[in-house]
Amino acid sequence: MGPHPAVAAIRLAVRRVLHDVLNDLARTPAATSTTATTCALSDRPLVLAACSGGADSMALASALAFEARKLGVRAGAVTVDHGLQAGSTTRALDVVHRVRDLGLDPVEALGVTVGRQGGPEAAARDARYAALDAAADSLGAAAVLLGHTRDDQAETVLLALARGSGTRSLSGMAAVSGPGGRYRRPFLLLDRETTRKACVAQGIDVWEDPHNADPAYTRARVRHEALPVLEKSLGRGVVASLARTAQLFRDDADALDQWAVAAAREAAVDGDPDDALDPAKLFSLPSAVRRRVLRRAAIMAGSPAGSLFSRHIEETDRLITGWRGQGPINLPGGVEARRANGKLVFRRTTAAE
Numbered sequence: 001m002g003p004h005p006a007v008a009a010i011r012l013a014v015r016r017v018l019h020d021v022l023n024d025l026a027r028t029p030a031a032t033s034t035t036a037t038t039c040a041l042s043d044r045p046l047v048l049a050a051c052s053g054g055a056d057s058m059a060l061a062s063a064l065a066f067e068a069r070k071l072g073v074r075a076g077a078v079t080v081d082h083g084l085q086a087g088s089t090t091r092a093l094d095v096v097h098r099v100r101d102l103g104l105d106p107v108e109a110l111g112v113t114v115g116r117q118g119g120p121e122a123a124a125r126d127a128r129y130a131a132l133d134a135a136a137d138s139l140g141a142a143a144v145l146l147g148h149t150r151d152d153q154a155e156t157v158l159l160a161l162a163r164g165s166g167t168r169s170l171s172g173m174a175a176v177s178g179p180g181g182r183y184r185r186p187f188l189l190l191d192r193e194t195t196r197k198a199c200v201a202q203g204i205d206v207w208e209d210p211h212n213a214d215p216a217y218t219r220a221r222v223r224h225e226a227l228p229v230l231e232k233s234l235g236r237g238v239v240a241s242l243a244r245t246a247q248l249f250r251d252d253a254d255a256l257d258q259w260a261v262a263a264a265r266e267a268a269v270d271g272d273p274d275d276a277l278d279p280a281k282l283f284s285l286p287s288a289v290r291r292r293v294l295r296r297a298a299i300m301a302g303s304p305a306g307s308l309f310s311r312h313i314e315e316t317d318r319l320i321t322g323w324r325g326q327g328p329i330n331l332p333g334g335v336e337a338r339r340a341n342g343k344l345v346f347r348r349t350t351a352a353e
């Protein structure tokens with residue numbers, strides 16, 4: 001008898017991603033010689049599961065342990081202790097034991113200090129990814145798997161819609177992201193119900209993070225209040241539809257980004273020492289492309305992407321579409337956008353904080 005359908009589904013999803021990781025490694029010249037002589041344990045690529053101890057990431061760890069053995073991949077795990085709840089260190093050590101019991105090695109628990117920047121959820125996320133990056137670097141991991149599901153994707157899209165975001169934010173989380181495509185999300189097409197069933201079927205204990213149900217957190221309210229109401233009035237397919245929308249937006253956003261790169265090259269003033277852009281050429285672009293060119297130019301001049309909001313870009317855009325001789329626009333990171341002498345220039349005027 002084969003495995004429970006939910007277990008088969010999580011394993012298939014992880015197997016596909018491991019194949020992708022191995023194919024990517026085979027394409028990089030440095031890895032080819034290693035792959036050809038693979039025999040020693042330490043020569044085998046290491047893939048880590050980022051594991052909080054919740055159902056999604058425990059299902060992920062179990063599937064990774066199972067599939068990695070068959071593909072000659074080393075499987076490890078990292079759990080991050082955000083230090084935000086009493087007993088969090090004990091819980092992190094408990095996750096380490098449970099994941100080791102699944103056969104993963106190496107397994108590390110990393111303590112982090114969560115700051116305040118951007119609110120509690122964003123600060124915890126930043127600290128978590130910094131720790132995961134450091135662990136992947138120090139352990140030499142080829143990839144880090146994350147347990148985000150289709151439900152997480154739907155929540156992300158709904159949050160972006162509520163903020164009035166553009167196509168890039170509405171495209172949600174990517175299946176592959178991070179430095180060198182390090183982060184992989186095998187479960188983006190699976191629902192949370194499947195990961196829970198897979199844990200039950202395999203007798204895996206899971207830990208429910210109380211923050212996930214705490215209405216103080218926006219995402220928890222989306223998960224427990226907004227989405228159930230939408231499903232009640234629009235039908236159970238809402239989660240799948242939102243996740244599908246994310247993919248459609250991603251394709252559109254990628255196409256527009258590519259167009260913007262070409263348009264920026266086209267609008268560059270030849271030989272200008274300040275990388276100036278030609279306002280007349282920018283004016284003739286569709287606004288979705290022009291705004292991307294402006295955003296890119298601001299970031300290249302030193303504006304931090306996370307602090308650059310649509311109102312900044314709209315104001316800068318008026319230097320092109322509503323030109324009446326106005327002064328420079330101040331952008332985050334001490335960058336200014338100035339139109340003068342028939343050129344648009346982005347320049348850092350003060351040292352960044």
Ligand SMILES: Nc1ncnc2c1ncn2[C@@H]1O[C@H](COP(=O)(O)OP(=O)(O)OP(=O)(O)O)[C@@H](O)[C@H]1O
Pocket residue numbers: 049050051052053054055056057058078079080081082128145146147148152209212
């Ligand atoms: N403390 C942590 N340590 C390591 N990885 C984490 C941690 N928290 C989250 N992750 C990773 O990020 C993914 C998404 O986490 P998030 O908290 O957004 O969703 P979740 O549905 O609560 O996930 P889970 O059920 O696995 O806890 C997790 O599946 C896991 O891979």
